[in-house]
Amino acid sequence: MSQKISYQQLYTFTNAVFSAIGCSEKDATTATTVLLSADIRGIDSHGIARLTGYIRLWEAKRINATPDIKITYETPSTAVVDGDAGLGLVVAPYAMQVAIDKAAIAGTGWVSVRNSNHFGIAGYHAMMALKHDMTGIAMTNASALVAPTFSTERMLGTNPIAVAIPANEQPPFVADFATTTASNGKLEILQRKNEASPLGWVQDKEGNNSTDAHALKTGGIMLPLGSDREHGSHKGYALGSIVDIFSAIFSGASYGPWAPPFPAYVPMPENMPGKGLGHFFGAMRIDAFRPADEFKQHMDNWITRFRNATPAPGHEKVLIPGDPEREMELIRMTEGIPVNDSVCDELDAIGKKFGIKL
Amino acid sequence: MSQKISYQQLYTFTNAVFSAIGCSEKDATTATTVLLSADIRGIDSHGIARLTGYIRLWEAKRINATPDIKITYETPSTAVVDGDAGLGLVVAPYAMQVAIDKAAIAGTGWVSVRNSNHFGIAGYHAMMALKHDMTGIAMTNASALVAPTFSTERMLGTNPIAVAIPANEQPPFVADFATTTASNGKLEILQRKNEASPLGWVQDKEGNNSTDAHALKTGGIMLPLGSDREHGSHKGYALGSIVDIFSAIFSGASYGPWAPPFPAYVPMPENMPGKGLGHFFGAMRIDAFRPADEFKQHMDNWITRFRNATPAPGHEKVLIPGDPEREMELIRMTEGIPVNDSVCDELDAIGKKFGIKL
Numbered sequence: 167m168s169q170k171i172s173y174q175q176l177y178t179f180t181n182a183v184f185s186a187i188g189c190s191e192k193d194a195t196t197a198t199t200v201l202l203s204a205d206i207r208g209i210d211s212h213g214i215a216r217l218t219g220y221i222r223l224w225e226a227k228r229i230n231a232t233p234d235i236k237i238t239y240e241t242p243s244t245a246v247v248d249g250d251a252g253l254g255l256v257v258a259p260y261a262m263q264v265a266i267d268k269a270a271i272a273g274t275g276w277v278s279v280r281n282s283n284h285f286g287i288a289g290y291h292a293m294m295a296l297k298h299d300m301t302g303i304a305m306t307n308a309s310a311l312v313a314p315t316f317s318t319e320r321m322l323g324t325n326p327i328a329v330a331i332p333a334n335e336q337p338p339f340v341a342d343f344a345t346t347t348a349s350n351g352k353l354e355i356l357q358r359k360n361e362a363s364p365l366g367w368v369q370d371k372e373g374n375n376s377t378d379a380h381a382l383k384t385g386g387i388m389l390p391l392g393s394d395r396e397h398g399s400h401k402g403y404a405l406g407s408i409v410d411i412f413s414a415i416f417s418g419a420s421y422g423p424w425a426p427p428f429p430a431y432v433p434m435p436e437n438m439p440g441k442g443l444g445h446f447f448g449a450m451r452i453d454a455f456r457p458a459d460e461f462k463q464h465m466d467n468w469i470t471r472f473r474n475a476t477p478a479p480g481h482e483k484v485l486i487p488g489d490p491e492r493e494m495e496l497i498r499m500t501e502g503i504p505v506n507d508s509v510c511d512e513l514d515a516i517g518k519k520f521g522i523k524l
Numbered sequence: 525m526s527q528k529i530s531y532q533q534l535y536t537f538t539n540a541v542f543s544a545i546g547c548s549e550k551d552a553t554t555a556t557t558v559l560l561s562a563d564i565r566g567i568d569s570h571g572i573a574r575l576t577g578y579i580r581l582w583e584a585k586r587i588n589a590t591p592d593i594k595i596t597y598e599t600p601s602t603a604v605v606d607g608d609a610g611l612g613l614v615v616a617p618y619a620m621q622v623a624i625d626k627a628a629i630a631g632t633g634w635v636s637v638r639n640s641n642h643f644g645i646a647g648y649h650a651m652m653a654l655k656h657d658m659t660g661i662a663m664t665n666a667s668a669l670v671a672p673t674f675s676t677e678r679m680l681g682t683n684p685i686a687v688a689i690p691a692n693e694q695p696p697f698v699a700d701f702a703t704t705t706a707s708n709g710k711l712e713i714l715q716r717k718n719e720a721s722p723l724g725w726v727q728d729k730e731g732n733n734s735t736d737a738h739a740l741k742t743g744g745i746m747l748p749l750g751s752d753r754e755h756g757s758h759k760g761y762a763l764g765s766i767v768d769i770f771s772a773i774f775s776g777a778s779y780g781p782w783a784p785p786f787p788a789y790v791p792m793p794e795n796m797p798g799k800g801l802g803h804f805f806g807a808m809r810i811d812a813f814r815p816a817d818e819f820k821q822h823m824d825n826w827i828t829r830f831r832n833a834t835p836a837p838g839h840e841k842v843l844i845p846g847d848p849e850r851e852m853e854l855i856r857m858t859e860g861i862p863v864n865d866s867v868c869d870e871l872d873a874i875g876k877k878f879g880i881k882l
Contacts, residue, residue, distance in 0.1 A: 239813065239814065241630065241631030241809070241812045242600055242601065242629075242630045242631055243600065243601040243630045243631040243632045243812070244631035244632055244808070244809075244812040244813060246813050246814065271600075272599065272600045272601045272630050272631075273599030273600055273601040273602035273630075273634070274599075274601045274602055274632060274634050276631070276632050276808065276812075278813050313833075313836075314830060314833055314842050315842070315843070316835055316836050316839040316841070316842050316843065317833045317834055317835060317836055317839075317842045318834050318835070318836045318837075319833040319834040321829075321830060321833050329762075329766050331766075331769055339765070339769070341759075341762035341763075341765070341766060343756070343758070343759040343762060344759075345759075346756075347750065347755050347756045348755075348756065364754050364755070366755050367755075369836075372836075372837060373836030373837055391749060391750055391756050391759055391760070392705065392749055392750065392756075393755055396722050396724075397705050397706075397722070397724050397725075397750075397751055397755070398701070398704075398705045398706065398749050398750075400701070400843070400845070401699075401701040401702075401703075401749055402749070403845075404687075404699035404701060404845045405699075405763075407697070407699070407830070407845065408687050408689075408699060410826075411689055411697070411823070411826065415819060415822045415823060415826060416810075416813040416814070416819070417813065417814070418814060418818075421822075421826060422826060422829055422830065423829065423833075439822060439825060440822075450602070450634065451599070451602075452774075454599045454601070454602040454634075455597065455602055455604050455636050455774040455775065456597065456604065456774070456775070456776060460776075461773060461774070464773045464779075464797060464798075465769070465773060467797060468768075468769065468773060468779060468780060471679075471780055471781065472672060472679060472765070472780065475671075475672055475675045475677040475679050475781075476675055476676050476677040477674055477675060477676070478671075478674050478675055478676045478727075478730075478731030479676075479730060479731055481674040481675075483674070484672050484673070484674050484675045485673070485674065485758070487758070487761075487762045487765065
């Protein structure tokens, strides 16, 4: 069960909570905007439902509310940013802005980030590039929940990739996806409904394909995009690995099975080879390749042609990456955001703790 | 049936064939090296088996053996290269070298290419970066054989992505994969054996999941990585789309269903929105992010840790992307390359045409 809460109400509440833990006004605003962009776009697992998790990390002193985020190394088109254990929701937009600023001068900008925390949805950061007529790229590693092909060990996070490409009259192309067959959020939906998961999403702890949506609680593991070797899971494993390496080895963050866990009650891995979580951002000026008008006209043509591709029987139309999230945004900004009863209870508890009313 | 032919024999023959169609000595050497790198690495569909196809494209005047390949636009970290309808096998290494040269100065280099043709295996070009202590990225669009999620129309090629990352004592990480569930090469193997394909590789022309490895001959279509919506095919569709856009819209090549076909007997699409096939290359200096020694030590640590991840029952070990191709290379350089009888017949025919003996 859930109740609908307006964006504005959630915004005011969340902003006050981030302020209460000591974030500056600017950082609280940024963190709130980034966090709730997930709820607006329908990615419920990464939005307000995670607020309690962030607060617990702060209580455990794993999140620094007043970080000194800075560039530690740079070349004309690259930089490494140290997030000083700040909220990823704040560190990521800082780093993406560095990528955008580099691209304005060098054509492209590429920024790898260490010592950060969860950054909300990758799509938000990639989309920051759009208003600058740039293509944006964002990715992050995350705590290990995913088995490489032929393994039963948790070695990679769901390691998402987002790519946002501007168009002209058409809305932009915005892909944002976990490099697993199904996102953790989709598993959580089935868990709440007590329904079975499709084969190919998870395996049990012995490595058998499983339909148990709760498999992760009994040593089971999520599967890389492709599900099994025959269906290309080695490609999903490679993609997740590339995200891990670009985000963490480029920057000096912790990687693979050593990535710090999101739940504050899970102890930190031993012998971590780097600092915190890592992210990777890219910005490419579209006019670093061809005149922006020309580029955007062809993107319109691409989008229109794909939208009009012959639909399969039983389907109305072919979607462009970003379509479902944009439709969801329209609905939720007018009708409100459905918030789970258990999440509402958690928000009440946070509110009581900090003396803030939802 | 097949016979084994030594790399040196194939090299001498192929080099002579490229020379016979008018390639300069340097270009013939490059084209031969790139083409046969597929055979050595076990990607039989992209190597010597395609030589006849390239020659037919030259005969149809779709390939220019003496192209004037040049940079048409550039910024400090980007360039657009026009391949002048040259062999992709020659255009691609030229463009990748431009990316590497840019990276040497600006930290990273990104090159989009138009007016090219098939470039062999993406992995070859990505791996060019390794000896410069750079991460290499290569991708290309290709003629449409793949349906977007919810569609029955051929809109995208198998659009591969390759990423090569240097290590220290460990061999490099080299991922090279089509953004479809199965590569066309794997389908061709089943076709030759007259075996059924696994569900999830192709659909028939009505959009039904099919096990017919010959489905493409009766209007069937290949499926994006993920196979169906429930297993993440929208992610494979997004990846293939990103490759198409970076390769062709960035550069001014032809995209989506308008990408030029490889078989010379297939007429060119009407109203093509750009010139030829497109590619996209990237090079990132590892010391544009952190000291190269440090980076490579952590890559060694990453590779060793993943190689030692707990294997699933029935599997000996977890593989690192690039392992199978490197093992194949060792075998084939000593034992020779198995060449299909039908391919041998084609090579004989080419040999007769140009007066060259295999």
